[in-house]
Amino acid sequence: MRALMPELPEVETTRRGIEPLVAGKVVDRVVIHNAGLRWPVPDELPEVLPGQRLNSVSRRSKYLLFHFEHGTLINHLGMTGHLRLAYSDSARRKHDHVEIMFTDGSVLRYNDSRRFGAMLWTIDDPLQHQRLVGLGPEPLSPAFNESGLFRLSRARKVAVKPFLMDARVVVGVGNIYASEALFRAGINPACQAGKISKAAYARLVNAVRTILEEAIAAGGTTIRDFLDSQGRPGYFRQELRVYGRAGLPCRTCGALIKQCRLGQRSTYYCERCQQ
């Protein structure tokens, strides 16, 4: 298992780490070094942000919402994005694409080697933004439940794993946790979504919740790392049971973990535990 990409727990860990460090600060200057993220970084940022107070940081799906006095900066970390708070006289690192300098001499730097991430700006309700408005329920909210999954999945022929990763069904379940949750729920990832029972969906909901909550709890232990040290959020050390373990024995039954592709994504499962 290599470095983990930001899934929902990492984004929430980032939010919890960053918010207390930046809330209340006032922007002095914004520098865009490379606007070439998933979509161009809005070039009005250096004009509109200075002078504005950052009130809070919230999260919807894997988007971080930086609530300023007169607008919201919407940030997606993509595959390799991360945020670091540093002192503005410290050296910029390779792939530091956007810098938000505050009046107290600190700077929030957005680093993203693959540039799959995004920085968007809106002066309207961010939850109504084009990127957010169609999203499904938060996995840790009561709106994510077996009844909803069951209803949405009827007549769907798509495999349950890509179904679970569809942000219109539920947000924040990425490739790693999709495999892990299906393993814990004892559901074969290739099974058609429409053929899965309500009872099995109930197990899946519990598995998704448990895994995300454990990862958030584990990730939250090294929040101090946010201030100019490792430059990495506290990536959780939760034990992965199937992801990346092709050919290794299942931790439950000893059968060899299988790997396949579903929806162009690597998928790991135990044939014996997930029928």
Place this chain on the structure above:
DNA sequence: ACTGGCTCCTGAGGGC
């Protein structure tokens, strides 16, 4: 309405 496939990008890792 669904479904599968393509795309963006860089870095890691394997083979030779």
Place this chain on the structure above:
DNA sequence: TGCCCTCAGGAGCCAG
């Protein structure tokens, strides 16, 4: 040591 190839992936987008 170094080069080249393949793979990895979030999620928007599009064609069938």
